[in-house]
Amino acid sequence: xxxPTDREIIDDISHAFDEPAAVAGLRARLAQRAAADGLLxxxxxxxxxxxxxxxxxxxxxxxxxxxxxxxxxxxxLVELAGAVSPRILRSPRGVDDVARQLDEYFAGRRxxxxxxxxxxxxxxxxxAVLEHLREIPYGATESYTDVASAVGNPKAxxxxxSACATNPVPLVVPCHRVVRHDGTYGQYRGGxxxxxxxxxxxxxx
Amino acid sequence: MRGLEPFETVVSExxxxxxxxxxxxxxxxxxxxxxxxxxxAALRAYPELRPGSNVRGWLVTIAHRKAIDQLRARxxxxxxxxxxxxxxxxxxxxxxxxxxxxxxxxxxLPDKARLAVVYxxxxxxxxxxxxxxxxxxxxxxxxxxxxxxxxxRERYQxxxx
Numbered sequence: 001x002x003x004p005t006d007r008e009i010i011d012d013i014s015h016a017f018d019e020p021a022a023v024a025g026l027r028a029r030l031a032q033r034a035a036a037d038g039l040l041x042x043x044x045x046x047x048x049x050x051x052x053x054x055x056x057x058x059x060x061x062x063x064x065x066x067x068x069x070x071x072x073x074x075x076x077l078v079e080l081a082g083a084v085s086p087r088i089l090r091s092p093r094g095v096d097d098v099a100r101q102l103d104e105y106f107a108g109r110r111x112x113x114x115x116x117x118x119x120x121x122x123x124x125x126x127x128a129v130l131e132h133l134r135e136i137p138y139g140a141t142e143s144y145t146d147v148a149s150a151v152g153n154p155k156a157x158x159x160x161x162s163a164c165a166t167n168p169v170p171l172v173v174p175c176h177r178v179v180r181h182d183g184t185y186g187q188y189r190g191g192x193x194x195x196x197x198x199x200x201x202x203x204x205x
Numbered sequence: 206m207r208g209l210e211p212f213e214t215v216v217s218e219x220x221x222x223x224x225x226x227x228x229x230x231x232x233x234x235x236x237x238x239x240x241x242x243x244x245x246a247a248l249r250a251y252p253e254l255r256p257g258s259n260v261r262g263w264l265v266t267i268a269h270r271k272a273i274d275q276l277r278a279r280x281x282x283x284x285x286x287x288x289x290x291x292x293x294x295x296x297x298x299x300x301x302x303x304x305x306x307x308x309x310x311x312x313x314l315p316d317k318a319r320l321a322v323v324y325x326x327x328x329x330x331x332x333x334x335x336x337x338x339x340x341x342x343x344x345x346x347x348x349x350x351x352x353x354x355x356x357x358r359e360r361y362q363x364x365x366x
Contacts, residue, residue, distance in 0.1 A: 009357050010326045013311060016304035017225040017327065019233075026224075026237060027216055030244050039248050042211075077211045086251055088211035 031091035041085035043093040046073060050106050051171075051194045058094030059084060062116030066169045068190040083121060102171060108201065111138035113172045121168040125156065129163035136177045139202045143181045165189065171198075208256050212248055219264050220244070222328055226265055229311060229323045230272040239275055243268040265328045269338050310360040314353050317341070321349035322357070 004012075034040040042064065044057040055067040055076055064084060067076040081088055097115070104110035122130050128151045136142055142150070148160040164175040165187050176198045180186040188195035223243055227236035246267050254263065311319060317339060324335040325346070336346040 004358065004361055006354055009354055009361070013229075013307055013322070013357070014225060014327055016307040016311075017228040018221065019224055019228060019236075020221065022233075022237060023220045023224050023240075026240055026244075027220060030216070030241060030248075033241065033245055034248055037245070037249075039245070044213075077213070078208075081211045082208040086209035086212055087248055089213050089216070089248075 027090075031089045031093070034087070034089060035091060035093050039087055040089055040091060040093065041087040042080055043089060043091035043095055044077065044080075045090060045092060045095045045099065047099045047102065049102060050197065051190055054102070054171075056095040056098050056102075057088075058098070059118045059120070060094070061120070062118040063094065063098055063169055063172055064118040064121060066171055068170070068194070070191060071189065098172070105171070106201070108204070115172055117169055117172060119168070119173075122163070122166070125151070125153070125159055126163040126166065128152075129160055130167060130169075130173050130175075133164070133167070133173050133175055133178065136174055138174075141177050141179045141199070144178055144186070145181055147178055161186070177202075209251065209254060212251055215247070215251070215260055215264075216244060219261050222261060223264050223268050225327050226268050226323055227272065229308075229327055230268075230320075231275055232312075235275050235279075239268060239271045242271045246271070259334075261328065262330055262334045265324065265330060265334075266338065269324075307357075310357055313360075314356055317345075317349045318353035318356065321346055322353035325350040326354075 031040065031043070035043070038060075040060075042057050042059055044055060047054050047056065052069040053073070054069075055065070055071075055073040056063065057065040057067075057077075057080055065076060065080060067073055077088060094116075098113075101110055101113050101115060105113070117134075119127050119130055129147060132147060132150045144157050144161045144164070145154070147164070148154050148156045151160070153159075160178075164178050167173055167175040167189065170176065170189050176188060176190075176195045178186070179199075185192055185195050185199070220240075224236065224240050227239040227243070230236075231239055243264060247264055254260070311322065314322065320339055321335055324330050324338055325332065330338075332343045332346050332350075335350065336343045339346055339349070341349075
């Protein structure tokens with residue numbers, strides 16, 4: 001055998017200290033300790049659903065973001081790092097319970113979400129719209145005009161539409177229950193076919 | 206302007222390297238604690254980090270300080286101080302004998318050479334940063350790293366005899 005090169009020696013040494021299994025375990029513990037020390041500003045997880053893979057993110061105040069696959073989960077996390085805090089870790093805190101409730105909802109076994117919601121990503125009028133959306137019951141729909149009137153600005157139909165379109169916590173804050181005046185579905189963050197499927201699910205219940 | 210990445214991304218990208226460094230500095234028994242303390246301290250300070258900073262260098266610097274803290278605490282413990290090298294090699298379930306031998310070889314290096322090899326090659330830091338960590342000149346850091354690799358090579362050759 002010939003004398004090893006520097007690179008071979010370095011690779012061997014690096015390999016001798018690698019410990020992927022230990023790192024995986026420590027990452028889970030890090031998230032727990034971060035939460036206990038008040039350093040976990042955003043916890044997140046992903047889940048599979050009939051609407052495709054979902055990203056769920058929560059602050060200590062509540063669920064702050066639900067994102068569909070088409071929004072690109074990595075990009076959404078980068079946005080949250082800027083808009084909320086870069087102290088973001090994968091952790092079950094505040095999101096496992098939401099995932100369970102969403103599973104029940106998609107299975108037709110839940111009509112109301114019992115979830116704390118943090119609406120900090122929506123300001124002013126948009127936030128008022130979201131607060132109102134939470135009051136639209138399962139199986140019911142309103143038009144964008146109804147929503148604009150309900151928040152005290154009947155002329156702001158278009159703004160009501162964009163508040164729904166930028167809802168940071170779709171599904172849990174049911175912007176899918178707002179449809180166009182003519183009865184067609186209108187835009188949806190998860191795509192029009194998902195909006196259709198949700199309304200079909202709710203009308204069956 | 207590009208902001209800071211989510212901390213989860215930092216852990217994914219650099220967690221394995223920091224683990225390697227902690228194990229090489231402290232051995233498997235204390236490496237887990239040093240890794241956890243490093244990332245907890247990093248998470249605490251993270252929002253203040255300037256976007257675009259060299260994150261790996263920053264993390265390894267924190268790990269270096271945590272390792273020194275641990276070594277000092279260990280020195281104060283009323284146990285036979287002697288066996289740093291034994292701890293560094295460590296007992297590890299399922300470890301390959303060749304790996305154990307290499308860990309032993311690294312542990313047997315003089316301190317400066319060992320640290321220079323760890324920071325230059327296991328952490329892949331430039332000599333400027335290695336020098337800052339070792340509190341020596343870049344030239345000295347280079348010499349120490351080269352000396353370390355040369356001694357490790359001798360060890361290989363000895364094995365073949």
